[in-house]
Amino acid sequence: MDAALVAFAADGTVTHWNHEAARILGWTADEAVGRTGLAGWAVRKEDADGIEAALAAAMRSPGRQVHEFALLTKDGHRVLVRTQASAVRGPGGRVAGVYCAFSEVHTQMDLERSIALSEALFEDASWGVVLVDADLRPAVVNAHAARTLGVGRTALLGRPLGDLLAQGVEELECALQHVLAEGAPPAAAELWVTLRSEEAELPRRCWRSGFVRLASPLTEEPVPLGVAWLFQDVTEAKRTEQDNSLLRFRAHQLHRAGRAAAECPDPAEAAAVHLDFALAGFADHGLADLATRPAPAPYGAVADDDADDAYDTYGAHDTYGTRGTHDIYGTEATGDARDRARAQAGAEAGTGTGRGAGCALVRTLASPAGAPGPSEAFTATGIPVPYPPGHPAYQAFQRRGPVRTSAGAAPAEGWAAARHWPDGTVHGLCVVLRSRGRTLGVLTFLRSPARRPFDRADADYAEEVAARIAACLDLSGAASS
Numbered sequence: 001m002d003a004a005l006v007a008f009a010a011d012g013t014v015t016h017w018n019h020e021a022a023r024i025l026g027w028t029a030d031e032a033v034g035r036t037g038l039a040g041w042a043v044r045k046e047d048a049d050g051i052e053a054a055l056a057a058a059m060r061s062p063g064r065q066v067h068e069f070a071l072l073t074k075d076g077h078r079v080l081v082r083t084q085a086s087a088v089r090g091p092g093g094r095v096a097g098v099y100c101a102f103s104e105v106h107t108q109m110d111l112e113r114s115i116a117l118s119e120a121l122f123e124d125a126s127w128g129v130v131l132v133d134a135d136l137r138p139a140v141v142n143a144h145a146a147r148t149l150g151v152g153r154t155a156l157l158g159r160p161l162g163d164l165l166a167q168g169v170e171e172l173e174c175a176l177q178h179v180l181a182e183g184a185p186p187a188a189a190e191l192w193v194t195l196r197s198e199e200a201e202l203p204r205r206c207w208r209s210g211f212v213r214l215a216s217p218l219t220e221e222p223v224p225l226g227v228a229w230l231f232q233d234v235t236e237a238k239r240t241e242q243d244n245s246l247l248r249f250r251a252h253q254l255h256r257a258g259r260a261a262a263e264c265p266d267p268a269e270a271a272a273v274h275l276d277f278a279l280a281g282f283a284d285h286g287l288a289d290l291a292t293r294p295a296p297a298p299y300g301a302v303a304d305d306d307a308d309d310a311y312d313t314y315g316a317h318d319t320y321g322t323r324g325t326h327d328i329y330g331t332e333a334t335g336d337a338r339d340r341a342r343a344q345a346g347a348e349a350g351t352g353t354g355r356g357a358g359c360a361l362v363r364t365l366a367s368p369a370g371a372p373g374p375s376e377a378f379t380a381t382g383i384p385v386p387y388p389p390g391h392p393a394y395q396a397f398q399r400r401g402p403v404r405t406s407a408g409a410a411p412a413e414g415w416a417a418a419r420h421w422p423d424g425t426v427h428g429l430c431v432v433l434r435s436r437g438r439t440l441g442v443l444t445f446l447r448s449p450a451r452r453p454f455d456r457a458d459a460d461y462a463e464e465v466a467a468r469i470a471a472c473l474d475l476s477g478a479a480s481s
Contacts, residue, residue, distance in 0.1 A: 002103075004081075007088065008055060009097045012037045016099075024081070024104060026074030042072055058085035059098045068105060080105045126232070128207075131214070133226040136161060136176055148233055150197030167204070168193030179211040179227045190238070191231075206238040207231040243457070250461050253277050257468070267476035271469045272365055272375040278465040279367060279375075282458070283445035285422050286375060288365035288433065288469060289385055289393060290441035360384035361393055361442060364473065369422035385420060392419070393442040396430035400439060402459035403430045411449075421446055429454040431462045433470035440470050 007016035017032040039048030058065040064086045083102040090096040128145030138156045146153040209231040257277035261270035275286045367375045396403040407415045407426040416425040427447035433440040443466040
């Protein structure tokens with residue numbers, strides 16, 4: 001900010017008057033230099049005594065004296081200025097005059113507010129603030145941004161943004177380059193990023209970001225100094241918003257599926273309709289397998305308590321307490337020792353050992369694996385699907401609860417084929433088909449690598465869909481019989 005400069009000799013004669021003083025007050029240097037004092041032309045006579053006393057006191061005092069005066073412009077208007085006056089001494093140390101710098105109060109206050117704002121942003125702000133230079137490297141970082149990024153304030157300076165962010169750096173650099181070239185965007189942007197810092201608690205974060213282009217005020221033409229990047233972590237709010245949106249969508253899908261299934265004259269067709277509506281935005285493939293009755297025991301044989309009929313009432317021979325969601329990743333079960341025991345019992349299903357021995361699952365419904373299309377019902381041939389021992393479908397059937405499985409970050413070759421699932425499957429979710437207190441079979445949802453693994457919320461939704469499909473299939477069997 002330019003300041004108006006005025007110098008007075010010891011007798012009060014104006015000896016210097018710069019261009020900014022002429023701009024503020026309207027008096028040119030030729031008109032001002034040589035006048036004695038300011039009274040009558042640059043100051044009202046009523047104010048002249050106080051101003052002259054303040055200037056005289058500045059000549060007698062060391063350092064600078066700050067005052068606010070009301071000066072008079074050439075056209076008769078008053079303007080409030082803030083002055084800093086200091087004595088001017090000659091070679092012998094004697095006072096030769098006084099030098100006075102002043103500016104309009106509102107201009108000075110604007111400058112002070114700007115300085116105070118910048119200091120507050122870099123110290124106490126609840127938003128992260130990063131000043132990025134024209135080379136897209138952090139130049140100044142406030143305390144909140146340093147905490148969010150998980151590194152020290154000085155450790156960030158001069159480093160490429162790629163050293164701080166593992167994901168989202170391309171989107172951020174593109175936004176910064178756009179601001180440097182075109183100016184600030186009209187609205188805030190939401191960027192999803194992943195930090196490289198080992199202290200990062202969340203794998204992905206959503207930062208609501210605003211950008212402001214910085215230019216030097218000291219040049220005639222604006223020269224970009226960089227970009228001020230302001231951001232706030234809104235991950236929790238965005239995740240809550242996404243979860244609520246997903247719940248609304250799934251509830252709407254269930255409603256639509258119920259309305260469409262009600263118009264189907266064939267219960268098996270209604271089950272296929274429920275499966276089609278459930279796949280939208282949820283999974284890539286869906287399979288429904290019905291259980292068959294075990295072969296009858298030889299005459300005179302003693303029934304084994306572990307032989308579980310698929311058509312027993314729910315809760316009979318249940319040695320596992322309350323049902324819940326069990327996670328299976330690869331061949332290793334997660335959870336405590338009791339969960340591992342349940343996983344082992346599930347692995348024994350279909351192999352002649354453990355509860356559920358002798359159960360066979362026959363394919364009843366399936367979505368097309370090659371091209372998109374409606375799910376189709378299979379003819380009841382009675383030929384079971386050759387699932388291997390310990391298959392997630394057997395485990396879900398034995399547990400009467402959901403089982404999730406995943407191929408992991410690096411899927412082994414043939415992982416899907418070994419489970420008799422379509423090629424490209426890396427995530428599976430098996431839930432039981434229950435109706436009228438009986439376990440009818442297993443419903444399986446499958447996902448490709450483009451989708452995330454199934455979570456507990458997905459398992460809850462799958463159970464809701466399975467209950468509706470089971471009711472249709474149960475009705476279809478009763479109608480057939």
